[in-house]
Amino acid sequence: MRAIQRGAPLRIGLLGCGTVGAQVARLLAEQADDLAARAGGPLEIAGIAVRRPDAARIAGVDLALITADAAGLAGRADVDIVVELIGGIEPARSLLLAALDAGRSVVTANKALLASDGAALHKAASAAGADLYYEASVAGAIPLLRALRESLAGDTVRRVLGIVNGTTNFILDRMDSLGSDFASALEQAQRLGYAEADPTADVEGHDAAAKAAILAGLAFHSEFTAADVHTEGITEITADDIASARSLGFVIKLLAICERYDNGVSVRVHPAMLPRLHPLAAVHEAYNAVFVEAEAAGRLMFYGAGAGGQPTASAVLGDIVAVARNLRAGLSGPEPATYAELPVVPMADALTRYYVSLDVADRPGVLAPVAESFARRGVSIKAVHQEGRGEDASLIIVTHTARESALAETVADLSAMESVRAVGSVLRVEGQEGE
Numbered sequence: 498m499r500a501i502q503r504g505a506p507l508r509i510g511l512l513g514c515g516t517v518g519a520q521v522a523r524l525l526a527e528q529a530d531d532l533a534a535r536a537g538g539p540l541e542i543a544g545i546a547v548r549r550p551d552a553a554r555i556a557g558v559d560l561a562l563i564t565a566d567a568a569g570l571a572g573r574a575d576v577d578i579v580v581e582l583i584g585g586i587e588p589a590r591s592l593l594l595a596a597l598d599a600g601r602s603v604v605t606a607n608k609a610l611l612a613s614d615g616a617a618l619h620k621a622a623s624a625a626g627a628d629l630y631y632e633a634s635v636a637g638a639i640p641l642l643r644a645l646r647e648s649l650a651g652d653t654v655r656r657v658l659g660i661v662n663g664t665t666n667f668i669l670d671r672m673d674s675l676g677s678d679f680a681s682a683l684e685q686a687q688r689l690g691y692a693e694a695d696p697t698a699d700v701e702g703h704d705a706a707a708k709a710a711i712l713a714g715l716a717f718h719s720e721f722t723a724a725d726v727h728t729e730g731i732t733e734i735t736a737d738d739i740a741s742a743r744s745l746g747f748v749i750k751l752l753a754i755c756e757r758y759d760n761g762v763s764v765r766v767h768p769a770m771l772p773r774l775h776p777l778a779a780v781h782e783a784y785n786a787v788f789v790e791a792e793a794a795g796r797l798m799f800y801g802a803g804a805g806g807q808p809t810a811s812a813v814l815g816d817i818v819a820v821a822r823n824l825r826a827g828l829s830g831p832e833p834a835t836y837a838e839l840p841v842v843p844m845a846d847a848l849t850r851y852y853v854s855l856d857v858a859d860r861p862g863v864l865a866p867v868a869e870s871f872a873r874r875g876v877s878i879k880a881v882h883q884e885g886r887g888e889d890a891s892l893i894i895v896t897h898t899a900r901e902s903a904l905a906e907t908v909a910d911l912s913a914m915e916s917v918r919a920v921g922s923v924l925r926v927e928g929q930e931g932e
C-alpha cells in the first residue's frame with residue numbers, strides 16, 4: 498500500500514463506462530467537492546477503460562480520460578483504487594487479481610465474478626492488505642452487504658429471504674396485477690427496459706443465484722459459489738398458478754433463500770408462494786427487497802432500487818469513499834469472516850411448505866387415498882380446497898413444513914394413482930406458518 502500524503506488526491510482507475518460506470522464518472526465529477534470533504538481529500542479519475550473508445554458517452558464523462566487499455570490503466574503506478582464496472586468473468590477476473598496483487602484496492606459491482614471467484618479475490622486482497630468492496634453487486638442501491646458484514650457482525654443470522662432480481666419481480670408483479678401470462682409479461686418488461694433482449698440469466702434464476710451465494714457467504718461466514726445454489730427460474734409459472742395463489746391469499750415471487758440448518762446452509766433460488774401479508778409480498782415492479790432474520794435483531798427489511806445506473810452508482814461511490822478513508826488512515830477495511838466453513842445442505846433435505854394442485858376424478862372417496870399418500874411419506878396437510886369441474890375436480894393441497902425429498906416421493910405416488918388425472922403445479926410456500 499503506498500503512503501498517501503494528507504489531503505493529496507486519490508486516483509481511480511475506472512474500468513467500464515456503461516450503464517453504471519458512466520454514472521460513477523459523472524457523479525465523481527459533479528460531486529467532487531462534497532466527495533473530497535467526505536473522503537478526506539480529492540478523488541480523481543486517472544483513466545476510464547472501455548471496449549469501444551470512440552463510442553459516444555453521456556455528458557459529464559471526460560472523453561480525454563478514455564482508453565482501450567484496461568490492463569495498462571489498472572496497473573498504473575499512480576492508480577490507488579481500481580473500480581471495475583465491466584461485468585462478466587474475463588477480463589474482469591484477471592484485471593482485478595493483478596490489481597490486488599499489486600496492492601491496489603478494488604471496488605466492483607460484479608456479482609457473477611464474486612459468486613465464481615470470490616474466494617480467490619478475497620485471498621489476493623488479504624495477502625496484499627488491500628480492500629475489496631462490492632456493495633453494488635447485490636440489490637443495487639440497497640445498503641445490504643455492509644449491514645450483513647458489519648452491522649450484524651455481532652448477531653447470528655438464521656435466514657435471508659430476498660427479492661434480488663428486478664426483472665423477474667416486474668414480470669411476476671405484472672402477471673399478478675394484470676392476469677397476463679409469462680410470455681406477454683416478459684415482452685412488456687423488455688419493451689419498458691426492465692428485461693434484456695436475452696433474458697435467460699434473469700428468468701432462469703442465474704442472476705439471483707450469484708447474489709444468493711454472496712449473501713449466504715456474508716450471512717453465514719462461509720464460502721459459497723453460484724454452483725452451490727439450487728436454482729429454478731420462473732418460466733414455468735402460469736397465469737393459473739398466479740390466479741390460484743391469489744385465491745388462497747398468496748403471491749408468487751422469485752426468492753433467493755439462505756437458511757441456517759443444524760447441519761449446514763440451504764441456499765436456493767426458486768419461485769415461491771408468500772402470504773400476501775408478508776413484507777416481501779408488497780414489493781412491486783422492479784424493486785428489490787431483502788428480509789433478514791437474526792437471533793437478537795429479529796426481523797429486518799431492506800428495500801429499494803436493485804438496479805439502474807444511478808442507484809447502482811450510489812453504492813459504488815459509497816464503497817469508493819469507504820476505501821478512500823481506509824487508504825488515508827493506512828488501514829484496510831473489515832474482511833468477511835469465513836471461519837464457519839458451513840456445508841451446503843442438499844436440496845433434497847430442504848425444509849419448506851408446499852402447494853400441490855391435482856386434477857382428480859370428481860367422485861366420492863377420491864380424497865382419502867390422496868391424503869393417505871401424503872401421510873405415508875410423512876407430509877402433513879394443512880389445508881385442502883376442492884372445486885368440481887364436471888367429471889373432474891381440482892384439488893389444491895397446502896402442506897405443513899416437509900422435507901423436499903418426502904414431497905417429491907409423494908408427488909411421484911400421486912402421479913401413479915388411477916384417480917389422479919394429472920399433477921398440476923407444485924410450488925414451495927415460504928414465510929412463517931400462520932402468516
Ligand SMILES: NC(=O)c1ccc[n+]([C@@H]2O[C@H](COP(=O)([O-])OP(=O)(O)OC[C@H]3O[C@@H](n4cnc5c(N)ncnc54)[C@H](OP(=O)(O)O)[C@@H]3O)[C@@H](O)[C@H]2O)c1
Nearest residue numbers: 513514515516517547548549582583584606607804805809
Ligand atoms: N446495470 C445495472 O443496473 C447494474 C446493477 C447492479 C450491478 N451491475 C453490475 O455492474 C457491472 C457493469 O454493468 P453495466 O450495466 O454498467 O454494464 P454495461 O452497460 O454493459 O457496461 C460495460 C462497460 O464495460 C466496457 N467493457 C466491456 N468489455 C471491456 C473490456 N474487455 N475492456 C474494457 N472495457 C470493457 C464497456 O465498454 P463500451 O462502453 O465501449 O462498450 C462498457 O463501458 C456488471 O458487473 C453488472 O452486473 C449493474
